[in-house]
Amino acid sequence: MLITALLAITLGWLQSCKPKGAQSAVSGDAAAKVYVAPGKYDEFYDFVSGGFSGQMAVYGIPSGRLLRVIPVFSVDPEKGYGYSEETKPMLxxxxxxxxxxxxxHIALSETDGIQDGRWVFANGNNTPRIARVDLKTFRTAEIIEIPNSAGxxxxxxxxxxxxxVIAGTRFSVPLDNTSGDVPINTYKENFKGxxxxxxxxxxxxxxxxSFQVLMPGVNFDLARAGKGVSHGWMFFxxxxxxxxxxLLEVNAxxxxxxxxxxxxxK
Structure with a gap:
């Protein structure tokens, strides 16, 4: 009797835990909704920063296919990037x-405030650099180093x-033309953003x-350009x-x- 009762309780519990819509989850047509046939293009491209890999990945949406990994700040033996005479000097x-x-971070070029698909720009967070990837070829076209910047x-x-393309320094520094060592305890007087x-x-x-704007010694984080009536303004x-x-966690x-x-x- 006890075994029969436990079996009945167990079966009842299993039935009650059955997820609603389980049939559609198993036999639904989710894969077909994101399927992109060979020779067809995805509707969108997702450009993803690669962090410390120094690379940029491109995914197709809705297919989710990895279309290309673009080496930017790191060598890539498979593609010869950073080894060839054309690409090694960029590093x-x-x-x-x-x-x-x-x-x-990644940002696409714009026309009238709308992404236009010509180029995609990426930052190098360590050695202050900006790279431009040409979207005709999906290859890094150039890299420029930024003076008077850190992080x-x-x-x-x-x-x-x-x-x-706008770049703000995360950490304030003595300017590059400063002579000699600048003590960190003179930060408020001699370190600038x-x-x-x-x-x-x-x-x-x-x-x-083109030009740099000298700022107080604060840490810059994010920014956006004005559009329409606020065209010509940049907000940081x-x-x-x-x-x-x-002890920045406390003192900052x-x-x-x-x-x-x-x-x-302007």
Missing amino acids: NTSHGFVPWDDLH NHSSPFITENSEY TVSFIAVDKTSGKMSI SCYNSEKANT SQKDKDFIIAVNW
């Missing part, structure tokens, strides 16, 4: 040959018609540093308005609020 910096980086996290950000405006040629996409978020240089969070910094680049 040279003022600090020597640096074949790695933290590819952190190139606040980049790349694109203006409404790709006039500029910068935001760099990198011009983009309308036809070729070739980049060049920041932290560490305390200008601390030790003493104030309740930091700043939104607005720059009119």
Whole structure:
């Protein structure tokens, strides 16, 4: 009797735990909804930063297929990137040959504030660099190093018609033309932030540093370009308005609020 009762309870419990819609989950047509036949194109492309791999991945949506891994800041023996005469010089910096980086953020070129599919830009977070990938070939076309910068996290950000790629330094530094060692205990007086405006040629996409804006010694985080009636403005978020240089988890969070910094680049 006891065994029969337990069996009945167990069967009842199993029936009650059956998920609703289990039939559709098992026999549904989910795969068909994302299937893209050979020779057909996905509706969207997802450009994904690769972090410390120094690479960029491209996925098709809705298929989820990995279409290409694009080497940017790191060598890739399979593709010969960083070994060939055409690509190896792109990994040279003022600090020597640096074949790695933290590819952190990605931004596509824009026309009238709409992504136009010409180029995609990526930041190197360690050695301050910006790369441009040509979307005609899905290959890295050029890399530019940014002076007066450290921790190139606040980049790349694109203006409404790709006039500029913007890069803000995450950590304030003594300027590159400063002579001699600058003691860290003079941080508030001698360490400065910068935001760099990198011009983009309308036809070729070739980049060049147009100008830099000297800022207080805060840490820049993210930014967005104004559009429409706010065209010509660039808005930056920041932290560490305390200008601390030790125990940042504590000393850089003493104030309740930091700043939104607005720059009119026109």
